[in-house]
Amino acid sequence: MxxxxxxxxxxxxxxxxxxxxEIALNAVLAAIEESLVKGDNVQLIGFGTFEVKARAARKGRNPQTGAEIKIPASKTATFKIGKKLKExxxxxxxKKTRKAKK
Incomplete structure (x- = not known):
């Protein structure tokens, strides 16, 4: 969807x-976004929790050259599903449906 x-x-x-x-949906998404930017979690009981997690800096490899690169620390948004939704x-x-490829 x-x-x-x-x-x-x-x-x-x-x-x-x-x-x-659409106005209502955009308002909800904006409120979630603003909370995450501030570092707050958004908990919707029964549905799930949106939260910000920190990723540590780490070493990686360029797949084309094999050269080692430094991947900087960053933050990412995650979603943890609620118990009722999971159930x-x-x-x-x-019933899974496949959309026809055009």
């Missing part, structure tokens, strides 16, 4: 226009 499809789903569930659903995913009987 991409963002446009998510907006459509939200608009149907809220019984509102796609424009209003729903593991008990759901989902």
């Amino acid at each position: 991409n963002k446009a499809e998510l907006v459509t789903e939200v608009s149907q569930k809220m019984d509102t226009t796609k424009k209003d659903a 729903k995913i593991n008990t759901a009987k989902v």
Whole structure:
């Protein structure tokens, strides 16, 4: 599902226009982004937790030349799934569909 499809789903569930659903979705995403930038976690009970984790500096290799490179320390956002969502995913009987390649 991409963002446009998510907006459509939200608009149907809220019984509102796609424009209003997109505004709501963008507001939620902006709030999550702002919290993560500040270093705060975003915990949605039953759904999951977004958090920022630090990655230490490390050594790596250039795959083309084999030369050793230094990979600087960085931060990354992670998502840890909540218990209720995990249970729903593991008990759901989902029919996988493949989109035709054009």
